[in-house]
Amino acid sequence: MARTAVRGRLTWQVATVTSVAEETDSVRTIGLEVPGWPGHRAGQHLDVRLTAEDGYTAERSYSVATADGEPVAITVERLDDGEVSPYLTADLRAGDELELRGPIGRWFVWDTSDGGPLLLVAGGSGVVPLRAILRHRQRSGSDVPLRLLYSSRTLADVIYHRELDQYRDGAQVIYTLTRSQPPGWTGYSGRVDAAMLAQIAWPASQHPLAFVCGPTRFVETVAEQLVAVGYPPGRVKTERFGGT
Amino acid sequence: MSSPVSRGFRHLRRPSAGEEGRVPPGQYVTQGFPVLSAGPTPHTPLPEWTFSIRQGGDTLKSWTWPEFQELPAQTVTADIHCVTRWSKLNTLWRGVSVDTLLGQVEHDAPYVLAFCDGGYTANLPVKDVTDGRAWVAFDYDGQPLQAEHGGPARLLVPHLYFWKSAKWVRGLELLDHDEPGFWETYGYHIYGDPWREQRYAGD
Numbered sequence: 001m002a003r004t005a006v007r008g009r010l011t012w013q014v015a016t017v018t019s020v021a022e023e024t025d026s027v028r029t030i031g032l033e034v035p036g037w038p039g040h041r042a043g044q045h046l047d048v049r050l051t052a053e054d055g056y057t058a059e060r061s062y063s064v065a066t067a068d069g070e071p072v073a074i075t076v077e078r079l080d081d082g083e084v085s086p087y088l089t090a091d092l093r094a095g096d097e098l099e100l101r102g103p104i105g106r107w108f109v110w111d112t113s114d115g116g117p118l119l120l121v122a123g124g125s126g127v128v129p130l131r132a133i134l135r136h137r138q139r140s141g142s143d144v145p146l147r148l149l150y151s152s153r154t155l156a157d158v159i160y161h162r163e164l165d166q167y168r169d170g171a172q173v174i175y176t177l178t179r180s181q182p183p184g185w186t187g188y189s190g191r192v193d194a195a196m197l198a199q200i201a202w203p204a205s206q207h208p209l210a211f212v213c214g215p216t217r218f219v220e221t222v223a224e225q226l227v228a229v230g231y232p233p234g235r236v237k238t239e240r241f242g243g244t
Numbered sequence: 245m246s247s248p249v250s251r252g253f254r255h256l257r258r259p260s261a262g263e264e265g266r267v268p269p270g271q272y273v274t275q276g277f278p279v280l281s282a283g284p285t286p287h288t289p290l291p292e293w294t295f296s297i298r299q300g301g302d303t304l305k306s307w308t309w310p311e312f313q314e315l316p317a318q319t320v321t322a323d324i325h326c327v328t329r330w331s332k333l334n335t336l337w338r339g340v341s342v343d344t345l346l347g348q349v350e351h352d353a354p355y356v357l358a359f360c361d362g363g364y365t366a367n368l369p370v371k372d373v374t375d376g377r378a379w380v381a382f383d384y385d386g387q388p389l390q391a392e393h394g395g396p397a398r399l400l401v402p403h404l405y406f407w408k409s410a411k412w413v414r415g416l417e418l419l420d421h422d423e424p425g426f427w428e429t430y431g432y433h434i435y436g437d438p439w440r441e442q443r444y445a446g447d
Contacts, residue, residue, distance in 0.1 A: 009446035015267045051247040056255040083256045097248035107430040216279045223284035233284045
């Protein structure tokens with residue numbers, strides 16, 4: 001389907017799980033075969049619908065973890081008190097079918113024409129849509145300078161670690177670990193704060209574009225600090241998840 | 245098309261007493277109060293805050309914060325439904341009915357566009373913000389509304405998805421036509437009825 005097609009209703013369709021890959025103890029990437037997927041922009045999400053044997057259904061939204069042109073995948077973190085994520089991260093197998101619709105959302109998206117420099121700030125599984133931006137930048141051969149500041153609790157909680165370590169050519173990934181650091185750790189320690197952002201964020205004079213994704217408290221703090229150092233609020237795009 | 249059954253997927257959340265019939269399709273009940281917004285939280289000092297009703301470039305009426313506080317306020321208990329799928333039941337608000345505000349101007353406009361700090365807007369039919377269906381709320385759960393939840397004041401239109409309850413609201417623009425607001429421009433439904441699951445454009 002042409003990207004310029006008139007947008008009608010996003011219809012539910014059956015997708016097939018092609019792969020499951022454990023990213024950490026509680027995070028899994030699920031590869032999906034979606035017939036007729038119309039393509040997506042980096043940062044968009046899709047909705048998943050599960051149906052139980054008794055007909056009960058539950059829906060949730062997940063960011064698309066891959067770049068446009070790559071097979072569709074989502075990366076799901078298990079929330080122990082959740083209803084959908086424990087199933088997706090434990091029971092789901094390659095070959096299973098589920099329903100989805102998408103892509104959804106046109107605000108928290110980046111395309112090469114949006115330029116940069118790009119500052120991506122991720123807390124925990126908030127890295128997922130930002131990884132899609134990284135991959136899209138890479139695949140499209142963009143030379144927009146990019147920095148990803150990624151906050152995790154421990155080294156074992158870092159999602160996409162091996163992949164993120166491989167970015168070069170103007171894409172720089174900087175980690176901070178908030179709970180514990182392994183011996184010889186050379187990244188940052190502790191929560192993202194004003195001092196850390198002062199070292200990592202592009203100066204406002206370079207007209208950067210920021211994407212911030214993570215738990216609400218994390219996003220509030222980072223967005224506020226970026227505005228404080230001169231980022232126009234309209235250049236700080238946020239996406240939040242989780243409780244209060 | 246029949247939906248594939250996910251073997252092993254179980255219904256964990258049963259409606260509690262008093263919840264039946266109050267949770268729209270695709271929603272689940274949360275006890276927390278999650279936050280959804282597109283950018284940094286604006287902080288407008290109260291001495292600079294006004295609430296205005298505009299039409300065609302004219303300001304028909306405007307209140308300062310102290311003037312707004314003089315208006316008759318109502319206590320509202322409502323169930324709210326966010327498009328990201330959480331619903332929260334029995335939320336407690338205090339605010340001024342939009343009937344009170346629009347009652348102070350002469351107009352016959354069929355639509356409003358709520359405008360907000362941070363550049364947000366949300367479009368609504370006038371019939372959805374009148375007859376006791378909408379408020380400009382400044383207290384939540386007995387406390388001044390926090391900035392991250394839309395304070396100092398947000399629109400409260402509980403019968404529509406909660407993005408229509410625009411945060412950091414600063415006024416209403418009266419319009420003779422429906423004009424998509426912020427989220428409506430970025431892919432969300434023009435009207436947003438949770439009971440008809442109008443989440444995204446075209447639903």
